[in-house]
Amino acid sequence: xxxxxxxxxxxxxxxxxxxxxxxxxxxxxxxxxxxxxxxxxxxxxxxxxxxxxxxxxxxxxxxxxxxxxxxxxxxxxxxxxxxxxxxxxxxxxxxxxxxxxxxxxxxxxxxxxxxxxxxxxxxxxxxxxxxxxxxxxxxxxxxxxxxxxxxxxxxxxxxxxxxxxxxxxxxxxxxxxxxxxxxx
Numbered sequence: 205x206x207x208x209x210x211x212x213x214x215x216x217x218x219x220x221x222x223x224x225x226x227x228x229x230x231x232x233x234x235x236x237x238x239x240x241x242x243x244x245x246x247x248x249x250x251x252x253x254x255x256x257x258x259x260x261x262x263x264x265x266x267x268x269x270x271x272x273x274x275x276x277x278x279x280x281x282x283x284x285x286x287x288x289x290x291x292x293x294x295x296x297x298x299x300x301x302x303x304x305x306x307x308x309x310x311x312x313x314x315x316x317x318x319x320x321x322x323x324x325x326x327x328x329x330x331x332x333x334x335x336x337x338x339x340x341x342x343x344x345x346x347x348x349x350x351x352x353x354x355x356x357x358x359x360x361x362x363x364x365x366x367x368x369x370x371x372x373x374x375x376x377x378x379x380x381x382x383x384x385x386x387x388x
Contacts, residue, residue, distance in 0.1 A: 227298065227299050228252060228296050228297060228298060228299070229296075229297055229299060229302045229332075229333065230294060230295070230296055230297075230322070230330050230331065230332035230333070231294070231295045231297055231302060231305065231332055231333050231334070232257060232259055232280065232290075232292045232293070232294055232295075232320055232322055232332045232333070232334040233292050233293045233294075233295055234264055234278045234279075234280055234290060234291075234292040234334065234335070234361075235264075235277055235278025235279075235335075235357075235360075235361055236277075236278070236357065236360045236361060236364060237278075237292070237293070237335075237364075238292055238293045238361060238364035238365050238368050238370065239360060239361075239363065239364025239367065239368070240254055240293070240364070240367070240368060242360070242364065243293075243295065243305075246304065246305055246308040246309075247297065247301040247302075247304045247305050247308075248301070248304050249301065251295040251296060251297055251301065252295075252296040252297060252298060252301075253295070253296040254293050254294070254295050254296075254368070255293070255294050255324050255325065255326070256291065256292075256293060256294070256324065256325045256368060256369050256370050256371070257291070257292065257293070257294035257322040257323060257324045257325065257330070257332075258289040258290060258291045258292070258322065258323055258325075258371075258374075259280060259289060259290045259292070259320040259321065259322050259323075259332075259334060260287075260289050260321065260323065261282065261283050261286070261287075261288065261289070262280050262281065262282055262283050262288070262289065262290040262320055262334070263280075263281050263282075263283040263285075263288050263289075263290050264278060264279075264280065264281075264290045264291075264292075265278070265279050265280075265281040265337075265341070265342075265345065265350070265351075266278060266279070266341075266350065266351045266352065266353045266381075267279045267281065267337040267339075267341025267342050267344075267345055267351060268314060268315065268335075268337035268339070268341060269337075269339055269340060269341050269344070269351070273354055273356075274353070274354050274356075274357060275351065275352065275353065275354060275384060276341065276351040276352065276353045276357075277337070277353065277357065278335075278353070278361065279315070279335060279336055279337035279341065280292075280318055280320060280334035280335060280336055281336065281337075281342070282318075290334075291365075291370050291371060291374040292334070292370075293364075293368045293370075294322050294324060294330060294332060302333075309335055311335070312338070313338065314337070314338060314339070315335040315336060315337055315338060316335075316336045316337075316338055317333040317334075317335070317336070318333065318334045318335070318336035319331065319332075319333060320332055320333070320334045325369075325371070352381070352382055352383055352384045353381070353383060354383055354384070355383040358378070358381055358383055361378060362375070362378050362379070365378055
């Protein structure tokens with residue numbers, strides 16, 4: 205079993221001794237998961253809470269490899285550069301909501317749960333999980349450069365980021381990401 209899936213099971217086990225209806229987990233949503241309506245469909249209900257946040261020393265990458273017409277999906281990756289950060293929506297989810305999200309996102313086959321330290325825009329520091337792509341994406345990125353997502357997927361991310369109140373500087377960063385020429 206992958207370590208991130210094991211970590212999530214440990215969280216579930218630790219919280220299961222408490223009233224399971226009150227047990228929660230924090231998740232940093234990136235990609236299309238910054239759109240709260242997308243999240244609601246994935247988890248089957250409204251998240252317990254949602255607020256803009258960033259993960260210092262991490263970056264947004266499109267290393268979850270898809271197939272045509274969706275060549276790549278978002279992943280939170282540790283950053284090799286000091287000061288880089290990945291913005292997203294910090295959700296508080298019940299354990300059953302997190303389990304539904306993991307099934308929807310194909311954890312542990314497609315993604316691993318990556319523990320990240322987040323800072324909300326209000327300045328609170330929170331431990332959370334983010335989705336980190338499994339598979340050949342990082343190796344392809346190292347060889348060929350950044351993998352570019354489709355225009356449709358980029359628009360979902362940009363619109364969700366606007367609706368969720370992510371920082372203007374992050375919205376500008378998202379505008380710099382270009383889709384592959386074939387999807388324009």
